[in-house]
Amino acid sequence: MPFILRRLVFYLVAAWVALTINFFIPRAMPGNAVQSVMAKFPNLQPAAYKALEALLGVGHPGSIWHQYVSYLNEIFHFNFGTDVSQYPASVSSLLVQTLPWTIILVGTATVIAFLIGTGLGILAGWRHGGTLDRVLPGLMFLQAIPYFFFALILLELFAIRYHVFPTGQGYDNGLIPGWHWDFISSALYHSLLPALTIVLTSIAGWMLTMRNVMITTIGEDYVIAAQAKGLPNRRVIYTYAARNALLPQLQGFGLAVGFVVSGAIVMEIVFGYPGIGLLLLNAVTSNDYPLMQAIFLVITFAVLLANLIVDVIIVVADPRARTMEAAS
């Protein structure tokens, strides 16, 4: 089976497992979730009560199998039901509002951290034992301390003590979101500090693995042969050594995306950033079960999609993955 097709089947299975877990969580949990929601929001309409019952499986309308099929049907139509804490907004409209914030900020910061970290890793591995190598433990320290603590310190320092950056939120209060410069510049300005914390705390991991793989790659015969031929250093480093050392790095990137999303939840809580992590926190504190479940699914699918994209990149970058495809 071709490599990409095999991966695609795997992601489909993973997506199905996530959907099924999501289906069974509310049904397996003790207590009546609908009752607790209704107690919290007395102004809900009876229609919302019925919809909640169907979603959370309380009152058991029909067999489990029947519920499961109709649940999958709703999900495929991107219909996550009506929100209870911001009634009558639909859950999907809330998701559409918050998702771009998280994807743009966290996505950009992760790619920047990956590029800088990998670049520094190449240099550190090439000049093994040099100055860059000695900077590494310092960067590792930034990664080792708990993220929320580091973020709080930067917030205290740069936003509260010296007013270099705003203290939080996605944009200035007075602005209306839209495609005009005032809003975009304000959003960019507000995203600088959160992005900085993500980049600073995740650079070291990329740098360390890249450096280690570089060191082993440099010892390979083909790199020594390239040097012996008298090729310029640049060409040896980037075309011969780094390109091959990059492959494990790419595989790590796929797995890291999941951890990045989790880290983003903490980041959004610390900075009050209007993304999906903050939405999740609010959903949990207000017992907003439909929203909670929808967010879990959206985050899971985003991670699966990112992994699939990384797999495609690996096929493009690694001729061996392509030949594997041809052979099997």
Add this chain to the structure above:
Amino acid sequence: MTAVLPISAEPAALPQEEARPGRWRRMPAKAKAGAILLGLFVLAAIIGPFVAPYDPSFQNPSPALSLHAPYSAHLLGTTQSGQDVLSQLLTGIRLTLELAFFVGLVATVLSVIVGVTAAFLGGVWDEVLSLLTNVFLVIPALPLLIVLLGYLQTKGQTATILVLSLLSWPWGARVVRAQTLAIRNRDYISAARETGEKTWRIIGYEIVPNEVSLIAASFVNTVLYAIGASVALPSSASPT
């Protein structure tokens, strides 16, 4: 037997009772530092609640004691509502260590069971267990944790430990599986099989002991992950 040790000049002269301090002295400095640090935390976890100077949840109504800087009566200062930070710290260490230890233990046991079974039995077992491991590796754990704990009516230490252990075994399982695959065809395993050892005995006495360093590393990683995740969980705020 002690003659192979290069350090002591007269090994035979050493009485048996002095073996323990000798081992401590021979430990590398890094290991000593680690043991002392861990020991301090364990000690604080055991005696912490007894030596805490105040009730950690007592809120001092005096407005002067809100967010007070450290001074002699409150060595680490006070919180916004006038609680003593030192007492909270001393009480909290026990909860965190307890959580970290049990999550590490349960998750490591799960990962060893899944990893060794997959690699040793092979075939369909391996396919299914590897698929399960990879699926749980790719599903983001923190959102799932938050949702699961959001549903639990009783939010407490036990629930958090259970949920965290159920979600943090896949990394370890993958590493253990790879290592078991690497050693399952070694000569001594084949020899054990030739002599008619039972499967569980080969696993328990030949394979797992040879992976102890790996399992220990996986335990440490899980413990780190558990502490980080428990801090990040907004809904599981441990009772203080």
